[in-house]
Amino acid sequence: MNNKQITLAITGASGAPYALCLLEQLVKKQFTIHLLISSAAKVVLATEANQQWPSQNDKAQLFLENKFGAQPGQILVPGKNDWFSPVASGSAAPKTMVICPCSMGTLASVAMGLSDNLLERAADVVIKEKGKLILVPREMPFSAIHLENMLKLAKLGVDILPACPGFYHKPESIQDLVEHVTARILDHIGIENDLVERWGYSGESKTGA
Structure with a gap:
């Protein structure tokens, strides 16, 4: 099995640009990505990023491969009830999963261990197998x-x-802010990146608290 596998889930919280930036970086880093997308996430993607992703999983997979320049089979898009997906089993699921952005509904379901759909089950698997689960909530x-x-x-x-x-x-654009969050996610996964300048490495003297 390819060790460079990861599960990325996108839910209906505001924050589609974070998910898109993270997906782009994972493709560049040559990870195989098990991409789980909620119905609400597709609404948010259309609203915030003006992107209409195909509803059929096989068409969505081809669409995303073309959009992000991924290799065939690098982005896998199982359905929400595809219980035969590797992410549903502790013996086959990637050890790392990111939910970005993570809605409060999804967070609550994961906290309760409901596993009513593949996304929730995948998170439950990572927790029980003591893998790395990262939630990126976007709520206020x-x-x-x-x-x-x-x-x-x-x-x-x-x-x-x-x-x-x-x-x-010193961000100069919204994309700079998006990349800052993406860089922190990659840091916690353990993926080297140079999306943002690191604190104390600008060559300038830092003073004050």
Whole structure:
């Protein structure tokens, strides 16, 4: 099995540009990507990125391969009830999964271990197999329910990485902010990247707190 495999899930929270940037980087890094897309995510992609992804999985796979310049079979798009997908089984699923962006509904379902669809089951598998699960919530403000669910997952070893870009790299565009969050996700996966200038490496003297 190809060790450079990862599961990327996109849900209906605002933040489609983060998902697109991350997917682009994973393709460039030559990962095989098991891409799980919720119905709400397709609505957000159309709204925020003006992208209409095909509803049929095989057509979506071909569309994404062409769009991101991926190799045939590099982006796999199983259906939400495809229980024969490798991501549904602890013996075959990639050890790393990112949900980006992560809606509060998905976060709650993962925290409760519901596994009502393939996306939720894939997250449950990564947790039970003690792999790396990263959730990128994009919501404001967080309610006590949201925070309690995040705390529960954090105690299980899940990385909660809110889409909160920094400004120390002096961003000049929205894309700069998107890439800052993407870089932090890649850092936590363990993928080297140079999307943003690192703190303290600009050659300028840093003073103050």
